Amino acid sequence: MNEIAIVGLDCRFPGAPDAEAFWDLLMRAGDGGGEVPPDRWRAVECYDPNGSPGRTNTTRGNFVHDPGVFDSDFFAVSPREAEAMDPQQRLFLQAVWRALEDAGMPPHRLADTAVGVYVGVMASEWGQLQLRDYAKVTAQTGAGSSCSMVANRVSYHLNLKGPSLAVDTACSSSLVAVHLAVNALLSGEVDHAVAGGVNLQLTPALGIFYTQAGLSAPDGRCKPFSSVADGIGRGDGVGAVVLRRLEDALADGQQVYAVIRGTAVNQDGRSNGLTAPSRWAQQEVLAAALRRAAASPGQVDFIETHGTGTVLGDMIEAKALGHVYGAGRKQPCAIGSVKGNIGHTEAAAGIAGLIKVALALHHRIVPASPFATRENHKLALRSHGLRLLKTPLRLPTGPVLAGLSSFGMGGTNAHAVLASAPSRARRRSVAGKGLDTPVVFTLSADNQTGLRRNVQAQADWLARRRHESVAPLAWSSNQVKTTLPHRFAVVARSTGELSRKLAEAAADPEEFAIRTGRPEKRHKVAFLFTGQGAQFVGMTRRLYQESALYRGYFDEADEALQPHLGQSVRNLVFAADDRIHQTGHAQPALFAVGYALARTMTGLGVEPAAVLGHSVGEFAAAVAAGVLSLDDAAQLVSARGSLMQALPAGGGMTAVRAGAEEIADLVADEPLVDIAAVNGPGATVLSGALEALERIAQALRRRGVDATPLKVSHAFHSRLMAAMLPEFSRVASAVRPRAPRIPLYSTLLGRATDTEAMDGGYWTSQVVEPVRFADAVHELVNDGLKLLIEIGPKPVLTPLVRKLRLADDLVCLHPAPGEEAGQEDLAEAVAALFLAGIDPLWTGLYGEPDRQLQRLHPYEFSTQRRYFNLPVAIPAALAPQADDRRPAARPAPDDGGGAAENGAPTPSANTDRVTHAVLTAVAETGGYEPGEIALRSRLYEDLGLDSVQVMQLKVRVETALPELSEFTVQQLLPHLTTVGALIAFLREHSTAAVPQAS
Structure with a gap:
């Protein structure tokens, strides 16, 4: 397969600040022209309608708005260097970033890879202005004035290691750059390529040249193939496309605007003048591109021509096109030229045409030509098998081919044949079906102001797409918008809700602060597994229904438990069955929930650095740490629960708001009462005979200490469990534990068990010995684990941890916090983890149909910095006023710099x-x-x-x-x-x- 996919693009042309606006301009046959801006040169000073020597015949042209604006902070470019940089370097750098994002490829993830950068650039006016004033030449001026640096800046700032070159073949430069990029991909030299072009008019010099050569349109407009065509109207512009081999793009699920089937480049040679076009060379390059595309001329539905609007150029091109494409056609081939909308953007002309063709194939409609109603009949287009479009042309279903030409003034010609994307790569927006499953939409930026700016931009953009499904949009944001240091995350069920939440966050500082984070480092995560008492009827039912990831892992646990329970724990948990509170059922059920939640979190890329389990929670913790297999843990926890259930009634437990040492005297006086758990300085649990517990409770109340009986069936972690120990020891001794692969902070020992095997003796002792939760969690936090995730059906341990006040920067999360917990709570936990510095594996939040890349609004760069210091190297009368020449003052940084x-x-x-x-x-x-x-x-x-x-x-x-x-x-x-x-x-x-x- 020799096809190259256009997977991403960005552009900025006169009257069109981005690709979406560019398409709108084309579809309404808009005009990007206007008067020369005051920050360029004083057009009136060099104007002469007759075009006398040293003067132009126009005060108009096609200009991008405020090309001096550059987000230097984003690219870590110092103000001094930014002031020295050719604005073409700055424009192209920002365009490439946005094009890569448009391709679903976060630029940072391409760092240190062989990505090729190919850019067409011919204007060196910045360098001419800078380097003529010798007294102001600095160490930054050389690099800032070099055309080659337009490509090299991109490779440097994005750390790309592939070929990086600027191409100057005059007006065909950027299409020749595309040709080189295509060949590099086909040869295997690179796997990704960026190609484009940039042009900026900084002086009237080239306009004067066009005037003296009889090529300048007095109104500053190109009027291709029109009866009123009278020359070239110059244009600014920048465009970039991201290219990949089609098979690679399809394998990675990227959307494809269009496919490049074949390109060709040739030269006029010694023809009828160095700067005059050659019909014969044009015909040859058209035919060569068709051969490489394995296409016949009759298969091509439309052609984006070079189309400058000069009398000689239009005539020669029409004859060449007619000879190759027009002969023998039943219907004339549609032709057009983007220069009628934005002027002749010179080195960027080829990329402007390429982007127009790619968008036309993508939208399956070709925009009308602005001057089609005033066709130049002397060109005899119909007799050449050609026609201008007076109205947009709807393209047929199925494969469509298009041609694209770009010819250089010095005789270097380029042509490309493009095709519509294959149907499987033309994924359009997915219509929403009511409320989607909750998902996490993410954004990132270089600072807080930039983050807020991009949150608002996405809110505005999404407000126009409320009918689209939110899941593919969120999935795309997770893949593309997550690599910058300042992070934003919000959970939503629909695109309308997402747009509203984004707008609210952008407008409300408190809401914005809640949803943002700037992690300085990746925190180590610990899982805390809840013990008995957290169970309830139908626990995690909604999460089981909404999360395929959780459902699969819960079913795994259920399958492992069934041989030992003789029934499905799943049916028990999700039925309205009060037996869930019986110890024989509660412990296996809690184990299933703990195992499934832990595996769900690891399936989402949240790998624990340590685990801790409270009482029966240690079994799921041991599986997570690699100490026990799922089957061994299922056997142990089933035996433990059933043996405890079989013990005679008569025991109970009491929660006391006091430390163990404060009540030691009372416990010592009651031989049938033990300390069952030490959860904190003011959180102790007693276990034993009911009568003895009541006597202690009365004594504590007299001291003014709260003592609350717990709703339990037996006196767990007390000597009243002794009767079950022989049988449980027999079962436990058959299990062969392994050393933990990560530290397990034992609540039996009150410390980590990173070297000791948790053998049968350990599990037997765990039945009767106290739970030393406070000691274990204190050591865990002291060891640097500050991001704690409770694994269980409701928050029990995290409130205890917060009361311990172990660290100010402690973060406690729960992915299933209560009876109605579902996918939304899981998504909120993942969002919080992302803000804390974890990079999740987002796949688990989405069904496969939703895991398709959609194009999001491109990154919104800051417009606060302006660097457009044109030196007085042009005639003084043409120079901007002093105020125009000063770079804008830099506002104080919003974070990290002030x-x-x-x-x-x-x-x-x-x-x-x-x-x-x-x-x-x-x-x-x-x-x-x-x-x-x-x-x-x-x-x-x-x-x-x-x-x-x-x-x-x-x-x-x-x-x-x-x-x-x-x-x-x-x-x-x-x-x-x-x-x-x-x-x-x-x-x-x-x-x-x-x-x-x-």
């Missing part, structure tokens, strides 16, 4: 000399305001400093601190982690780290 929030001392009279020097030097090197630098700011990741800037920083610091003892770059490098680390290092080398005088 002095107020991070305790970063602003250089002042009260700052010690070394700190003052470092803060000032870092700010000057990166172009930051001093107050933006925090002690914990990372020099590379947060502030975007590179090796050149590190050397500049060293020189600045040494100049400011002449008293420093000598140190080498090699000595310095290990301390360039954070600003604070750098300050500490320099203090060691300073003899005068004292407050400076005011």
Whole structure:
């Protein structure tokens, strides 16, 4: 299979800030043209309607809005470097990020892989402006002014290791870049490729050239194949597509916009002029692409032409197209040109056409041509088997082919043949069917402001898609929108509910805070398994009905228990049967719930680093730790429950709000009472004969201590269990336990059992000995396990843990908290885990039909930073005013960077000399305001400093601190982690780290 899938795209063209707006512009035959913006050049100063030397014949063109806007913080680019970067580099970098997300491929997950980057770029006006002012050339200017860096920036910032190159074949550059990317994929050189193009008009120079060459349209508009065609209208633009081999895209379940069946590139050679088009070369490149696509011209339904709107260019192209595509057709072949909507975007023209064709094949409709009603009849399109579309063309069902041309002024021609995506890759939005199963919708961003911005953007976008099923949208968000440090998660049952919750969170700071998190590190998780007393009729019934994952694991436990119980525990648990409270049934039932919940959580990617079980909860804990097999645990817990059930009645248990040491004297006076559990300093459970328990209870009440009888059938964990021990010991001794694969914090021992085998003697002792829950959980938390998940049918242990107040940052969760617990509670727990830093395996929350990638609204970058400093290298009369040329002031960072929030001392009279020097030097090197630098700011990741800037920083610091003892770059490098680390290092080398005088 030699087909290449277009799996993702993004673009920004005049009048169209994104792909959705671009399609809308095309479908309404819109015009992206307008006057030259004031931040480019003063059009009136270089305008002459007659196009005299040094002047253009137009003050109009096609421009993207505010191309200086760049989210430098997102890409960790320092302000100084951002100001030096060609805006084309910045535009393409953001477009690639959004295109990768559109492809369902989180950019961070492609890091360190051989992804190829191919970009068409021909305009070097930024470099021409920057490098002519020698006094302002800096270490950043060179890289910032290079066309090759348009591709290299993407590879660098996303850490991509494949080929990375800029292509300049003039107006065919970006389609040639696509051709190179396609061949790299077909040869196996890369498995993923990004291809695109970018063009930005920064000076009137090329417009003057077009005017002098007789190619410039006075109204700044391209009018392809029109009777009023009178030249080129220049255009800005950027576009990027993500390409994969079709079989790989299908295997990974990616949506496919269209398929590239064949591409070809050739050259005019020595024809009728270096800059004039050649009909014969065009015919040859069209035919070559068709051969590679294994397609005949008659199979092609429409062609996106080069179509510049020059008299000579349109005539030659019409003849070439007619010769190859028009001959012998029953119906004329539809043709069009996107240049009629957005102008000639030069190096980005090919990618603009490719995106138009891909969207047309995706939507199965071809937009009308803006100037079709004024067709140039001198071109005799009909006689060439061609036609312009006056109205949109509905494409037929089944496979559809399209052609795409892009011709360079120097004679390098490119053509591509595309096909509609195969039906299995054309998954459209899935219509909702009432309320879906609850799922988790996730987003992430580089900071809190960015997160809120993207939450609102998704809310607005989803509000227009309320009819779609929420599950595939949430699944897609889990796959694509989870890799950035600040996280957001919300549970919803429908797209309408999701849109509403997103909007509410964006508008309400308290609601937003609840649903967000910024995990500094991945917490270690511990499972706490609930003991007897938590059971109730129908426990986890709803979760069993709604979660296929839980249902499968519960059925596993039921199958393991049946040979020992002689009945299905599933039928007992989910029936309205009060026998669930009988010990012989309660313990196996709780084991089944505990096993199934634990396996459900691990099936969702939540792997415990340790486990703890309260009394009978230790059996499921032992399975989770690898100590017991499911079958062995099922045998033990069944025998334990039935033997306890067979004991004579007459025993009971009492909960006392006092420590064990406080009531030791009363217990010592009653030989038939034992301490059964120590759950905390004020939570002790007594077990024994009922009469003796009542005497102790009365004595405690006289002391003002609460004592509450528990509803139990027997005196568990007391000497009254002794009669069952011989038989249970016999059963337990037959089990062969293994060493725990993870620590099991024993509530029998009150500590971890990471080396001891939990043999028959252990399980026998566990029947009569007290439960030392408080000791065990205290050690567990002290060992660094701060994320606790209770595994049981309702919260019993987590309230006890909270009362112990073991750590301020302790997080306690429960995936099934009560009688109505279902998939929604499980989803809420997974959402909370995601916010805490766990990366779940999301598959378990979705049925297979819902696990299909859907396209979400692309990432919304910040628009607060503006870098568009055009130097006065163009004639003074054409230069922007001083106010236009200054980069916008950087607002104070919202998190992670501001002095107020991070305790970063602003250089002042009260700052010690070394700190003052470092803060000032870092700010000057990166172009930051001093107050933006925090002690914990990372020099590379947060502030975007590179090796050149590190050397500049060293020189600045040494100049400011002449008293420093000598140190080498090699000595310095290990301390360039954070600003604070750098300050500490320099203090060691300073003899005068004292407050400076005011």
